[in-house]
Amino acid sequence: MTTGLWAAPPARALDITASGDAVDLTPHLTHAPGQGLDLAVMLARFRAGGFSAGLALDSLSTNYAPEAWAGVELTNTSLDDGRPPDPFAITLHLPLVSEVDIYLIRDSGLTETLLTYSIFAPFDPAQHAATRLRTVEFYVAPGERVTLLAHVKYGPFQTLRMALQSPLGVAEQTVRDTAGLTAFYAASLAALAFFLAFYVALRDWISLLYAALFLTGLAFIAFMDGLLFRLLYPERPEVQSAVGFFLLYALSGAGFLLAGHGLASAGRSRLARLCRGLAGVSAVGFLLALASPGTYAALLAEGLLAISLVAIPFGTGAWRQKQGRTHATALWLSLATVAALVPVVVLVAAGWAREAVPLMGAIRIVYLTMLVATITNFAAHVILIRRDHARAVAAQMQALEAEAQTAQELLETERAYSRARDLARHRQRQLATASHDLKQPLASLRMTFDSLGERLEPDLRARLGEAFDYIEGLSGEYLRDAAPQEDGDVAPPPPEAEDQTEPYALGLILQTVQQMFQQDAISKGLRLDLVNSSAPVQVPPLVLMRIASNLVSNAVNHTDRGRVLIGARRRGARVELWVCDTGPGMSADQIATFRQEGQKGADSQGHGLGLAVCFAQAEAHGLGLTPVSRPGHGTVFRLTIPVVSAPADPAIGGSAP
Structure with missing residues (x-):
């Protein structure tokens, strides 16, 4: 894989003044490969015209960070009015650079080391201006000519942006960069809180996985900005490589898990297992990166990340189908978002390729665009789904209210029937009890009648006997009718109030x-x-x-x-x-x-x-x-x-x- 560094045709010497304005050195740099060569050799090559405007680096030849040299000559054209020499400093944009050495060589032969930076050294605040590297202050007298040489061991991004500024200009630029970083990370964290709020409200893992994906991406941007190194482990530079590879592989793994969850929710189990398997490959890739960090491990991580970015839309689409019908509003909004996102990415990439947009600035713009686009589509779809759900619930509530009204009427009818049945059983019981209570007195009266029967006339005795037989039969019939049935009987109502009885x-x-x-x-x-x-x-x-x-x-x-x-x-x-x-x-x-x-x-x-x-x-x-x-x-x-x-x-x- 060959990466070209584009630059304008160099001038033999760049005129500078002490005006305080920043001077972009990038278009004036000339380059030359130089692995394992010392400063004297490269200085002689530079002065002999051995550096060229463009540089081609083969990052696949070895599993090692490619090295190169860059140089430029500066002449202070300020008027010599007897004042002290003017102070200058150089700032560099070098995301994930491994090592940087910058030398100032004067015409007298005096060589000054302006910066010696290594990713494997503890964090030094004096070497950083916000997210950029900076050199110590140096002086160039009016009319003096100096040579700047930079030896760079690149990381995954072979890009070099250098600027010459006054110390005051560096401080002002640092304040502006810090404010921009604060706004970027605050906006990103606020947007991530949106996904967490949706997870708490809906209990749907898709929102939590989105939050994990974008949070991992934000952490990787913070790693490239050097913020994680500065804030979390400034005295542990040996973990830098492990942290970077972990975040890179975690980013692809989170994307595969998100896609797998969406596919599984739609019943596409085979594709879901494939995505989860690729998430496992991301985990294995991280372990391999720990054993052999370098270009090959980075390329594998970048390939998995690209595949995950393709899989995520399929998983999200399957999840949407699981949630319900795809609304025309949400569909058009998705298409509009993608239509707006693609030009942004293309313009940012083109601007970075032409050195018009810093690499980290381009990455932040793309990240925020994707985050806002995802939130907009996610919110629109969920809101429309919930609106349909609310309509369905309202319709169901109306049906339930009608059913409840019918049930209430049936309940009132059943209660009226139960009251009538209980009253009938109570009256039946009263009649049976009365019949039972009369049975024994009737029997005694019958026996008395039998003992006196010989004294009565036959016709009268016969009529009285028939009367006793009828009364006894009637009371027995009432007792049989009032016998408890198999379904049980109801409890009698409380006794009726009786008049006060005299002692x-x-x-x-x-x-x-x-x-x-x-x-x-x-x-x-x-x-x-x-x-x-x-x-x-x-x-x-x-x-x-x-x-x-x-x-x-x-x-x-x-x-x-x-x-x-x-x-x-x-x-x-x-x-x-x-x-x-x-x-x-x-x-x-x-x-x-x-x-x-x-x-x-x-x-x-x-x-x-x-x-x-x-x-x-x-x-x-x-x-x-x-x-x-x-x-x-x-x-x-x-x-x-x-x-x-x-x-x-x-x-x-x-x-x-």
Whole structure:
């Protein structure tokens, strides 16, 4: 690979003055290759006209930085008015140069070394003016003629720009360059924050990969400007080469990862794997560069970078297809951006080739142009995609609102149906409970009627019998219809408020219940004993009657021999109504089961409502109903009832079986 350095035809001597204006020495330089030659040999060659205006360097002949010499003669044409000699300094634009030595040779033969720079030496602030190298100050007297010779070991860029300035001019130029650098890096970092903000908002890796790509590119520009060397490792020049190759290969690797992510999002797995494989090649290339840094490693990195720049648009296009349809606005904006970017790159490259634009300035312009173009296209596409998404969400919300309205109407209908069903079941339960409560009194009345039947006329006895049969059949039908279904039953609503009951003696309830079931007990050969009580209570009598009658009915029905006892015991401000029997008894599990409506024993002829009614009524009126039973040892039910007052009650007594 041959690189040509373009320069205008040189003048044998360049006239300079102490005006303070910068003098561009680049067009006046003559060049000659000179690897391993000393200053005396090259000075003689220069004065003999052995240097030429152009220079061709073969950077592929060896894996080593090419060397060359450049020279120019200067004559101070200022008027000699007896003032001290004028001070001068030379500044150089040499991106990534390896070594530079600049010599000043006077006609007297005196040689001065103005600059000895090496990338492998610690950072020396005195040798730098912003991003440029600078020499020490030197003096050229009016009318004096001097020769400048520069020995350069180039890096990846074989370009040399030299200027002659006064020390004050160097300081002013340094301030301007520093301000420009600050603006460039501030603008670049602000633009990179855009990608990070998109990543935080969208959680899409494409924006984070873009940020990594451009951040790596910015770091590489900072490396070429010498800022990383100055700020991060000024005393570690030996890492310069490793850092440079790392950033160069990282730049291509980030590009391949970006392209691979975009292709993978569109389902192009084969191309995505290829891009990720090339990212791996970039990593391997960096390891090879550590082992053998030089021209070959740089060429490999530059080739991978070029391929990655071609792959990125394909990956980005695939990602756009994954996001949704390509909008005409975004498409035209992309084409306009590319149409504007290409001329910028061409003009910058042409300007640099003609030495009209400094190399680093050209690189910064291209970087900012690409960064702004990418941000513009990325933002436009994402905004349009989000706009479509917002429209879709709005349409979906309208559909959901309509569906919610329909669901609300169905819910109200279902609630109305549930209320009607619950009310019907409650009324059905009330009718079944009433039928259950009437069943036993009807049975007792039927037995009494049978005992008196011989005294009645046959026609009357027949009509009364039919009436009893009809009532018993009707109550049994209500009980069957009200039996709980497989889908369960609903909980009954709270009991209706009842009028305040006047106090009455508990014994009235006990005596009535004994009379109701006395004949049943006698028919089964049982004793139905009563321990009476005059304790005053205020619980609604119908409630106590229903509980006591159901308990006694169950005791008589399930006891085959022995007796059933009805009685009461005083417990301070409360009285306990006891119903005891000598029947088969129940286990705790059986008691828990029979407390539920519709649950009954295998040999029971009832409807499973007796105990359920007792517990429901006791709970609804704040009464405590406690069963105590063991299989084979009978059962005791204790109903705890508050008393109105506590007068002496000698009638309360008795014992449980």
